[in-house]
Amino acid sequence: MGRTKIVAGNWKMHGSLDQNQALLEVVVSETRSMQNASCVVCVPYPYIPQAKSLLQDSHVAWGAQNISQHHQGAYTGEVSAEMLAEFGCQYAIVGHSERRLLFGEGNKVVAEKFKAAQQCSIIPILCLGETLEQRESGEAEQVIAGQLDAVIDLLGVEALERSVIAYEPVWAIGTGKTATPQQAQDVHKFIRNRIAMQNERVADDIRILYGGSVKASNAVELIAMPDIDGGLIGGASLVAEEFISICMATQN
Ligand code: PGA
Numbered sequence: 001m002g003r004t005k006i007v008a009g010n011w012k013m014h015g016s017l018d019q020n021q022a023l024l025e026v027v028v029s030e031t032r033s034m035q036n037a038s039c040v041v042c043v044p045y046p047y048i049p050q051a052k053s054l055l056q057d058s059h060v061a062w063g064a065q066n067i068s069q070h071h072q073g074a075y076t077g078e079v080s081a082e083m084l085a086e087f088g089c090q091y092a093i094v095g096h097s098e099r100r101l102l103f104g105e106g107n108k109v110v111a112e113k114f115k116a117a118q119q120c121s122i123i124p125i126l127c128l129g130e131t132l133e134q135r136e137s138g139e140a141e142q143v144i145a146g147q148l149d150a151v152i153d154l155l156g157v158e159a160l161e162r163s164v165i166a167y168e169p170v171w172a173i174g175t176g177k178t179a180t181p182q183q184a185q186d187v188h189k190f191i192r193n194r195i196a197m198q199n200e201r202v203a204d205d206i207r208i209l210y211g212g213s214v215k216a217s218n219a220v221e222l223i224a225m226p227d228i229d230g231g232l233i234g235g236a237s238l239v240a241e242e243f244i245s246i247c248m249a250t251q252n
Pocket of ligand 1: 010168172173174175176211212213214232233234235236
């Protein structure tokens with residue numbers, strides 16, 4: 001059997017109790033027929049109890065968008081993996097490019113966050129991706145390799161077994177510019193090959209999601225590529241019909 005696909009919504013700092021409820025109710029009902037694929041929503045922290053209660057007993061899982069690398073202590077404003085695990089959190093995005101670029105998270109910190117998540121049985125969704133400048137200067141692969149190797153160096157390649165990777169070219173996030181299916185496939189293959197150099201089984205099993213302006217209109221082509229195992233969806237995850245169509249694109 002091949003890899004099970006995943007469609008994960010990243011709500012970022014959007015939502016309200018009313019909007020979330022309306023969105024989650026239709027997503028749960030309209031994606032009920034999904035088979036061999038997972039649907040996840042990564043919500044802002046205050047909405048976790050709401051997501052937990054609306055999604056319990058459903059096929060839709062929920063996760064966090066960030067996690068502290070620390071377990072507890074004097075870290076004002078931070079939220080630990082232990083706290084999230086108390087609520088039954090299943091996934092946490094780590095190293096999203098907005099965290100890297102706007103909040104100064106480097107590769108080492110991202111690797112520590114990855115570790116903290118796994119220590120609490122939370123599946124990290126590790127984001128990798130290059131900026132436009134890096135792509136244009138031919139450094140994309142080197143940048144992505146550095147982001148990936150930071151985790152492998154800290155935890156060993158086997159740690160990737162209980163994780164998901166998301167390739168998100170920074171130039172495609174929220175810009176409406178999607179990588180072409182072939183451009184994305186090339187990078188996904190690069191990532192898988194790099195893991196395979198150390199462990200082929202881990203490379204075969206790991207789900208690599210594409211993120212960056214995925215919409216209902218381009219999801220089918222992207223997800224059809226051999227090394228693209230689903231999507232990490234920002235803007236379109238807030239629009240019920242869009243998100244549902246992207247989830248259903250895994251069923252082709
Ligand atoms: P986008 O965001 O789908 O709005 O481009 C993707 C992401 O940042 O995860």
